Amino acid sequence: MVYDLIIIGSGPAGYVGAIKAGQRGLKTLVIDKKYVGGMCLNWGCIPTKSLLESAKMLQKVKSAAEFGITGINPQELAFDWQQTVKRTFQIVSKLSRGIEFLWKKNGVEFLMAEAKILSPTQVEADKRIFETKSILIATGSRPAPRPDFHNALSLEELYSLDRLPEKPLLVGRGANLVELAQFFRMIGKEPIILADELPLMPSLDVYLENFIHKKLKKDKIPLIPIREAIIKDKHIIYKEKEYPFDRAINISFRTAVLPEIKPDIAMEGDFIKTDINHQCSIPGIYAAGDVNGKSYLAHVASAQALEVIDTIMKVQLPVVERTYPLNIYSEPEMAQIGITEAQIKAKGIEYRVNQYSLSANGKALAEGTADGFIRILYETKYNEVLGVQIVAANATDLISEAGILMELEGTTFDLARTIHAHPTVAEIYMDAGSLD
Amino acid sequence: MVYDLIIIGSGPAGYVGAIKAGQRGLKTLVIDKKYVGGMCLNWGCIPTKSLLESAKMLQKVKSAAEFGITGINPQELAFDWQQTVKRTFQIVSKLSRGIEFLWKKNGVEFLMAEAKILSPTQVEADKRIFETKSILIATGSRPAPRPDFHNALSLEELYSLDRLPEKPLLVGRGANLVELAQFFRMIGKEPIILADELPLMPSLDVYLENFIHKKLKKDKIPLIPIREAIIKDKHIIYKEKEYPFDRAINISFRTAVLPEIKPDIAMEGDFIKTDINHQCSIPGIYAAGDVNGKSYLAHVASAQALEVIDTIMKVQLPVVERTYPLNIYSEPEMAQIGITEAQIKAKGIEYRVNQYSLSANGKALAEGTADGFIRILYETKYNEVLGVQIVAANATDLISEAGILMELEGTTFDLARTIHAHPTVAEIYMDAGSLD
Numbered sequence: 001m002v003y004d005l006i007i008i009g010s011g012p013a014g015y016v017g018a019i020k021a022g023q024r025g026l027k028t029l030v031i032d033k034k035y036v037g038g039m040c041l042n043w044g045c046i047p048t049k050s051l052l053e054s055a056k057m058l059q060k061v062k063s064a065a066e067f068g069i070t071g072i073n074p075q076e077l078a079f080d081w082q083q084t085v086k087r088t089f090q091i092v093s094k095l096s097r098g099i100e101f102l103w104k105k106n107g108v109e110f111l112m113a114e115a116k117i118l119s120p121t122q123v124e125a126d127k128r129i130f131e132t133k134s135i136l137i138a139t140g141s142r143p144a145p146r147p148d149f150h151n152a153l154s155l156e157e158l159y160s161l162d163r164l165p166e167k168p169l170l171v172g173r174g175a176n177l178v179e180l181a182q183f184f185r186m187i188g189k190e191p192i193i194l195a196d197e198l199p200l201m202p203s204l205d206v207y208l209e210n211f212i213h214k215k216l217k218k219d220k221i222p223l224i225p226i227r228e229a230i231i232k233d234k235h236i237i238y239k240e241k242e243y244p245f246d247r248a249i250n251i252s253f254r255t256a257v258l259p260e261i262k263p264d265i266a267m268e269g270d271f272i273k274t275d276i277n278h279q280c281s282i283p284g285i286y287a288a289g290d291v292n293g294k295s296y297l298a299h300v301a302s303a304q305a306l307e308v309i310d311t312i313m314k315v316q317l318p319v320v321e322r323t324y325p326l327n328i329y330s331e332p333e334m335a336q337i338g339i340t341e342a343q344i345k346a347k348g349i350e351y352r353v354n355q356y357s358l359s360a361n362g363k364a365l366a367e368g369t370a371d372g373f374i375r376i377l378y379e380t381k382y383n384e385v386l387g388v389q390i391v392a393a394n395a396t397d398l399i400s401e402a403g404i405l406m407e408l409e410g411t412t413f414d415l416a417r418t419i420h421a422h423p424t425v426a427e428i429y430m431d432a433g434s435l436d
Numbered sequence: 437m438v439y440d441l442i443i444i445g446s447g448p449a450g451y452v453g454a455i456k457a458g459q460r461g462l463k464t465l466v467i468d469k470k471y472v473g474g475m476c477l478n479w480g481c482i483p484t485k486s487l488l489e490s491a492k493m494l495q496k497v498k499s500a501a502e503f504g505i506t507g508i509n510p511q512e513l514a515f516d517w518q519q520t521v522k523r524t525f526q527i528v529s530k531l532s533r534g535i536e537f538l539w540k541k542n543g544v545e546f547l548m549a550e551a552k553i554l555s556p557t558q559v560e561a562d563k564r565i566f567e568t569k570s571i572l573i574a575t576g577s578r579p580a581p582r583p584d585f586h587n588a589l590s591l592e593e594l595y596s597l598d599r600l601p602e603k604p605l606l607v608g609r610g611a612n613l614v615e616l617a618q619f620f621r622m623i624g625k626e627p628i629i630l631a632d633e634l635p636l637m638p639s640l641d642v643y644l645e646n647f648i649h650k651k652l653k654k655d656k657i658p659l660i661p662i663r664e665a666i667i668k669d670k671h672i673i674y675k676e677k678e679y680p681f682d683r684a685i686n687i688s689f690r691t692a693v694l695p696e697i698k699p700d701i702a703m704e705g706d707f708i709k710t711d712i713n714h715q716c717s718i719p720g721i722y723a724a725g726d727v728n729g730k731s732y733l734a735h736v737a738s739a740q741a742l743e744v745i746d747t748i749m750k751v752q753l754p755v756v757e758r759t760y761p762l763n764i765y766s767e768p769e770m771a772q773i774g775i776t777e778a779q780i781k782a783k784g785i786e787y788r789v790n791q792y793s794l795s796a797n798g799k800a801l802a803e804g805t806a807d808g809f810i811r812i813l814y815e816t817k818y819n820e821v822l823g824v825q826i827v828a829a830n831a832t833d834l835i836s837e838a839g840i841l842m843e844l845e846g847t848t849f850d851l852a853r854t855i856h857a858h859p860t861v862a863e864i865y866m867d868a869g870s871l872d
Contacts, residue, residue: 068520084504426836
């Protein structure tokens with residue numbers, strides 16, 4: 001038997017691609033060495049969001065008296081790590097079963113084994129050789145190993161700890177670093193960020209980066225650039241101050257996880273080189289998601305995998321630069337879509353920024369989450385929106401309105417004209433859109 | 437001195453209209469007999485949302501153990517009504533000051549007094565006569581009085597109670613009724629709904645109405661149609677069962693609040709009759725918001741007032757039927773935009789409904805708010821979206837994406853193609869859009 005498509009890896013690129021391939025009638029086999037759902041579902045996006053929800057719940061409980069809830073003794077509140085992990089993996093398991101159900105429903109086969117690409121039409125796994133017309137590599141990424149902290153814990157290992165460290169040292173860079181630092185702080189630990197480089201989040205507008213620096217300072221989370229630090233055994237020395245830590249956690253920028261590939265495939269740095277259709281240097285072999293190094297975002301991985309299925313099905317889509325949101329589960333959440341102010345300036349576009357604060361928003365005040373804002377960046381000829389940045393408790397959901405707006409090439413006039421429900425946090429789009 | 441515009445009433449029609457009028461350079465005077473911000477800000481939208489947030493906070497605290505928060509004794513938890521009211525009016529006062537600031541900034545004058553319209557160019561208030569070129573009546577509405585429960589409490593009076601009733605009888609109809617019933621239930625009271633008519637929420641799709649009936653049943657809130665009930669002193673008898681209550685609260689459908697108007701103005705039932713530009717039967721006098729009976733929604737009132745300013749400024753806007761969201765702060769929240777399934781059928785449009793459950797959404801599961809769904813109703817020729825219905829913890833914010841989509845005449849393909857951040861609740865738009 002010959003498969004139409006073998007997908008190696010079952011994360012957001014692999015599992016989403018497989019479902020779509022099955023729906024389109026492609027005979028599809030997914031091979032993953034360990035998990036259904038990949039890193040994102042099993043110890044990335046979903047579990048970390050579950051941890052953060054638990055930490056945010058502790059914050060809410062602490063603020064409950066302000067809302068008129070009595071009978072809580074703040075001294076008695078504690079964070080039960082085991083229960084948090086248990087709840088987390090109940091959610092993971094539910095979602096895993098959902099993926100398996102959708103695979104089955106769409107005729108997708110699954111094999112848990114290590115895969116080896118023998119040729120563009122042959123994959124070896126579980127001591128068998130599978131014939132296929134196309135291959136999609138969707139094996140993802142992992143944090144780059146750290147020679148400077150060779151004992152550093154991985155995110156994956158964190159979940160199996162019986163007890164969390166009291167003074168974790170978070171080494172690396174990126175949104176995950178901020179999220180995890182705030183998680184530890186919210187549950188009463190004393191995290192330290194040791195940043196490989198600044199800005200922490202290079203894809204973000206510097207305005208958001210600055211916001212989060214201030215927030216980290218307010219939360220008393222030290223942010224130490226690794227170049228200016230002296231690392232001693234269990235101590236960081238920075239600006240003549242000592243920062244003890246009990247455990248380092250590796251949250252470095254990511255590097256590709258590669259299956260064994262016999263044919264000679266072109267690389268770009270540590271990642272698989274791909275063209276605009278996500279095809280590798282060998283025709284018939286595609287790579288989607290983190291493994292091709294274009295992005296480290298789950299939703300971009302899924303979108304790339306869907307584009308691969310379209311390419312295989314010979315659906316010709318317009319070649320456009322796609323707009324996608326960045327979503328950061330900081331406290332408060334941050335989200336961004338489109339280009340940053342620096343990018344607009346670099347392109348020489350005439351632009352304006354309309355900014356509106358949540359402190360004037362009734363719903364945010366009622367929810368007690370008025371720390372934040374929206375910034376709408378637009379060119380001044382047609383007022384077409386080029387970028388939106390939001391800081392708000394539910395910024396990652398709110399950004400979706402900007403997604404559809406920009407997909408349809410909308411303007412600030414469209415935002416101002418669209419009746420938004422009152423009172424809602426989403427009204428800030430209308431308010432900011434009306435500022436001219 | 438002659439004003440360009442006198443606005444009577446300072447709710448969402450009056451205050452929003454006044455700010456815009458000021459921005460456009462109109463010499464504007466707002467007259468309100470009692471409040472800055474009207475019913476919506478002072479005892480409607482904003483305060484009720486604040487009460488609901490407090491009740492939802494109690495729910496969250498009760499569920500905190502599941503999230504891994506220990507040290508809460510559910511038996512000791514209580515709801516402090518005084519603190520809740522105090523917090524509520526701090527928010528109200530902050531927003532009032534915001535309105536006054538924006539008025540001042542835009543040169544709008546304010547007078548707290550009872551206004552009387554003497555002619556299309558003369559308004560009497562505070563024993564003075566003000567000359568004006570136009571008048572906007574924005575005096576809002578109040579629940580119709582109830583001869584059957586003449587002692588019934590108004591929503592306004594509720595806030596000044598020292599103690600809340602234990603078994604409140606909520607008499608009337610509409611979204612506010614559902615919200616208030618759930619508020620009382622969440623804080624441990626035993627509310628009863630006595631419905632003037634079913635459906636409770638006639639503008640809603642019957643699918644949502646049915647959802648909320650099931651939810652009320654689950655919450656053990658009796659829903660009694662008034663026609664089938666026997667009302668005795670402090671008792672309702674329904675289907676041979678007795679339901680005692682200690683206080684009736686009037687949440688009837690609303691009737692207009694009118695200023696004294698000397699010239700003979702045309703009415704439509706209890707409301708001021710207006711044309712498509714919200715002009716009354718007397719040229720130069722306009723009526724926006726609840727007082728014209730077209731809608732009882734704050735955001736529609738604001739939109740109408742903005743249209744009045746445009747008309748006065750002779751801005752000619754295209755005459756289109758405007759789409760606006762319905763937002764219900766039930767638990768979970770509900771929201772709807774566009775036309776209902778029954779309306780689509782009545783128009784004979786070929787249509788499909790894509791429905792997607794929150795129980796397959798990772799972020800909703802992580803938040804513990806996976807009770808809900810999205811329904812997208814669209815015609816089958818171009819797949820243009822005609823209506824969206826959402827039940828979700830933050831449905832009132834989520835609906836805004838559908839607002840901009842429908843304003844730009846978007847399709848399910850647009851939703852499916854737009855990359856939504858993962859994991860977010862808003863992904864349900866993409867998931868439902870991809871279901872064909």
